[in-house]
Amino acid sequence: MQKLVVLTGAGISAESGIKTFRDTGGLWEEYDIMEVATPQGWDKNPEMVQKFYNERRRQLLECKPNNAHKGLVELEKYFDVEIITQNVDDLHERAGSKKVLLLHGELRKAQSTRYPGLVYDIDGWEIKEEDRCEKGYPLRPHVVWFGEPVPAMETAIEITREADIFVVIGTSLNVYPAASLLDYVSHGVRVYIIDPEEVMHHGRAGIEVIKEKAGVGVGILFKKLTGKNLPL
Numbered sequence: 001m002q003k004l005v006v007l008t009g010a011g012i013s014a015e016s017g018i019k020t021f022r023d024t025g026g027l028w029e030e031y032d033i034m035e036v037a038t039p040q041g042w043d044k045n046p047e048m049v050q051k052f053y054n055e056r057r058r059q060l061l062e063c064k065p066n067n068a069h070k071g072l073v074e075l076e077k078y079f080d081v082e083i084i085t086q087n088v089d090d091l092h093e094r095a096g097s098k099k100v101l102l103l104h105g106e107l108r109k110a111q112s113t114r115y116p117g118l119v120y121d122i123d124g125w126e127i128k129e130e131d132r133c134e135k136g137y138p139l140r141p142h143v144v145w146f147g148e149p150v151p152a153m154e155t156a157i158e159i160t161r162e163a164d165i166f167v168v169i170g171t172s173l174n175v176y177p178a179a180s181l182l183d184y185v186s187h188g189v190r191v192y193i194i195d196p197e198e199v200m201h202h203g204r205a206g207i208e209v210i211k212e213k214a215g216v217g218v219g220i221l222f223k224k225l226t227g228k229n230l231p232l
Contacts, residue, residue: 004079004225005163006072007181009086011170011195012214015066016091018059038146046140050127053141057107058125065095068169068214071222071230073097078226079165084156086171086178088143101159103152103178105143113138153177160184167221169194170214173201192221 010018035041036052073096075081082099083092088107092100112118112133119142120133131139144150156178160166166185172195173179182204185191193199194210194217201207210217222230 001078001080002164003162004075004081004165004167005159006081006083006167006169007086007160007171007178008083008092008169009171009175009178012066012068012085013063013087013089013091014170015068015213015215016063018063018089018091033146037143039148042140042145046138047129050129050140053107053143054126057122060089060107061125063089063091065091066215067230067232068218069095069097070232071215071218074230074232075222075225082159084159084178084181086175101152101156103144103150103156105141107141107143109142110139111142113140150177156181157184161186163189165190165192165225167192167194168199169217171195171199172197173199192224194218194221 031052035045036049042049069091072081072083072092076098081097082101083097084101084103085092086103088102088105090106090108108122110120110122110127110131112135114137115133115135118133118135120139127139127141133139160181161184163185166189168182171178173182182201191204191207192210193201193207194212194214196211196213210220212220219230222228
C-alpha cells in the first residue's frame with residue numbers, strides 16, 4: 001500500500017468555523033501575535049494569553065470535522081495515510097484519522113510551565129489560574145509558540161521522506177520549520193497542493209495545484225487518486 005503523507009494547515013479547519021490567523025477577519029487582525037503566541041508574551045501577560053487559548057478551546061469544542069477531514073479518513077481505505085498537521089485542534093482525530101502527528105502541540109492539553117514534559121488533558125475548555133502541575137507549578141497551553149523548538153519536526157521529516165504521494169492542504173508554506181518539509185519529499189514523488197490562494201512551493205517542479213478550498217479540493221484529490229467519487 002502506498003504511503004500518502006498529508007501536511008495540513010489552518011485552511012483545512014477554517015471550513016469547520018475555526019478562525020485562521022492570516023485571512024481577512026482572522027485572528028491577527030484581533031490580536032498581536034507577539035502578545036499571545038510567544039514566550040515573551042506569556043512572561044509579560046500570562047492572564048491574557050491564557051484567556052486567548054481558553055477562548056480558542058471553547059470555540060473548538062463547538063466545531064466539528066468537515067468534509068476535508070472526513071475525506072482524508074476515506075483515503076485510508078486505499079493508502080497508508082499519515083497526517084502531519086500544523087494545527088493544534090483535534091479535528092483530524094475526531095474525524096477518525098488513525099495517524100496524526102501534531103507539530104505545534106495540542107490545544108486540548110496543558111503543560112507545566114516548569115516541566116514541559118508534564119502534560120495533562122484539559123477537562124472542558126478552561127485552564128484556570130489556580131491549576132497546577134503535580135510539582136506545584138502553573139499550567140500553560142500545550143502549544144509550540146513562535147521562537148520555541150518544534151520537538152516533532154524530526155519525526156515529521158522521517159515521515160515525509162517515506163512518502164509515495166505528498167499533499168499540502170490549507171497552508172501557505174510560509175511558517176518554518178514546517179514549510180521546509182516540502183524539501184524532504186523524494187524526487188519523483190507526486191505532490192498536490194490544495195488551496196484557493198497562491199502557495200509558495202519553493203521552485204519545486206511537478207506540483208499539481210488544486211485551487212479550491214479544502215472540502216472541495218479533497219474531493220477532487222480523491223477522484224484523481226482512486227478514480228472514484230468521495231462517498232460523503
